[in-house]
Amino acid sequence: MTTTSPAVQPSARTDTSPPVGVSCTNLAKRFPDGTVALDDVTVECPAGGITVLLGPSGCGKTTLLRCVAGLETPTSGAVLIGGRDVSAVDAGLRGVAMVFQNHALYPDKTAEGNLAFPLKMAGVPKHERTSRVAAVAELLRIDGLLKRRPGQLSGGQRQRVGIGRALVREPDVLLMDEPFSSLDAELRVEMRAEFLALQRRLGMTTLYVTHDQVEALSLADQLVVLRAGRIEQATSAEEMFRRPATSFVAAFLGGMNLLTGTHRAGRLHLPGHPDGLPLPPSVPVPTGDVTVGVRPEDLRPGPGTGADLVLELTTVLTELLGRERLVHGQLGELRVKARLHADIDVGERLIVHASPADLHLFGPDGLRS
Numbered sequence: 001m002t003t004t005s006p007a008v009q010p011s012a013r014t015d016t017s018p019p020v021g022v023s024c025t026n027l028a029k030r031f032p033d034g035t036v037a038l039d040d041v042t043v044e045c046p047a048g049g050i051t052v053l054l055g056p057s058g059c060g061k062t063t064l065l066r067c068v069a070g071l072e073t074p075t076s077g078a079v080l081i082g083g084r085d086v087s088a089v090d091a092g093l094r095g096v097a098m099v100f101q102n103h104a105l106y107p108d109k110t111a112e113g114n115l116a117f118p119l120k121m122a123g124v125p126k127h128e129r130t131s132r133v134a135a136v137a138e139l140l141r142i143d144g145l146l147k148r149r150p151g152q153l154s155g156g157q158r159q160r161v162g163i164g165r166a167l168v169r170e171p172d173v174l175l176m177d178e179p180f181s182s183l184d185a186e187l188r189v190e191m192r193a194e195f196l197a198l199q200r201r202l203g204m205t206t207l208y209v210t211h212d213q214v215e216a217l218s219l220a221d222q223l224v225v226l227r228a229g230r231i232e233q234a235t236s237a238e239e240m241f242r243r244p245a246t247s248f249v250a251a252f253l254g255g256m257n258l259l260t261g262t263h264r265a266g267r268l269h270l271p272g273h274p275d276g277l278p279l280p281p282s283v284p285v286p287t288g289d290v291t292v293g294v295r296p297e298d299l300r301p302g303p304g305t306g307a308d309l310v311l312e313l314t315t316v317l318t319e320l321l322g323r324e325r326l327v328h329g330q331l332g333e334l335r336v337k338a339r340l341h342a343d344i345d346v347g348e349r350l351i352v353h354a355s356p357a358d359l360h361l362f363g364p365d366g367l368r369s
């Protein structure tokens with residue numbers, strides 16, 4: 001962190017140094033009780049962009065963020081910020097600031113006092129503290145709330161103060177751990193859009209942890225999916241959605257249906273469905289164990305053309321999503337979800353189809369084939 005840089009202005013990042021990237025190389029973290037939270041994680045987080053760490057509970061997202069922050073010491077591996085190995089550098093000297101889910105504000109300090117506190121600790125003179133706090137408060141539209149204590153602020157306002165407290169330090173890297181997950185759905189979407197606009201304006205390298213796939217897709221320049229302490233896939237959000245590298249990513253990101261069975265002579269034999277499904281002749285499915293993935297929104301009503309994959313389902317549940325319904329159908333022992341503009345009752349037979357271009361194939365090891 002540079003303590004000599006000028007105050008943050010509402011219009012642009014005033015720290016004239018270019019943004020820095022973050023690299024983690026072969027990071028491992030084993031806790032004293034034997035839990036392996038990170039297992040050989042190597043990832044490059046591009047300078048000035050948002051890298052989103054996504055994955056199920058317990059996969060190691062927070063541990064990775066804490067290793068970058070210097071709040072956790074990796075068992076092995078290194079963290080580089082702007083090309084400098086900071087593995088042995090104290091958390092306070094790494095140029096990073098962290099925003100937590102519970103914002104962790106001091107309840108007895110005003111919003112202004114909370115914002116100024118990290119600057120005071122860093123020995124920034126009073127006049128500079130005042131101008132930096134004012135600039136950040138204007139940037140986050142909390143300038144009218146500075147005299148209030150956290151208990152007198154709404155959840156969204158409190159989280160703005162939490163973000164402001166990180167930004168006021170003008171860190172090189174912003175670390176965000178599920179910052180909006182405690183807010184209600186509407187406010188969460190609003191704060192997310194606000195944060196994205198702010199990040200684009202300030203161009204600050206950001207690592208953002210979430211387990212919400214919609215949030216991940218909407219924010220990520222680079223998306224990193226973790227599973228049990230390892231990186232499952234790291235690429236742009238668009239590429240990951242379009243071409244998930246594994247069946248795990250496919251199911252986690254977008255809730256793809258996975259039809260896992262055995263392919264023999266053009267038919268996919270599924271558990272509890274002995275006749276098997278005829279596979280579209282144009283899809284090169286390898287013989288043997290295979291998973292065919294298809295998204296709920298890529299299933300359309302009716303039998304399609306002879307070139308499509310056709311599924312005959314028994315409706316077991318329907319959820320109204322607004323204009324559409326998420327229809328849960330039974331296919332042998334598998335549950336299949338389809339997103340349809342159709343009125344359909346539980347117990348009804350439903351025929352849906354998917355075009356070959358919308359099918360994703362994965363081998364028995366879960367890797368895309």
Ligand SMILES: Nc1ncnc2c1ncn2[C@@H]1O[C@H](COP(=O)(O)OP(=O)(O)OP(=O)(O)O)[C@@H](O)[C@H]1O
Pocket residue numbers: 031032033035036037055056057058059060061062063064211
């Ligand atoms: N101090 C600790 N001691 C032992 N195990 C820990 C400790 N901190 C975390 N873990 C374990 O490490 C693993 C990764 O935890 P981590 O908090 O990084 O996961 P996460 O992906 O952030 O999960 P969540 O989405 O639930 O916050 C989990 O199995 C967790 O129980």
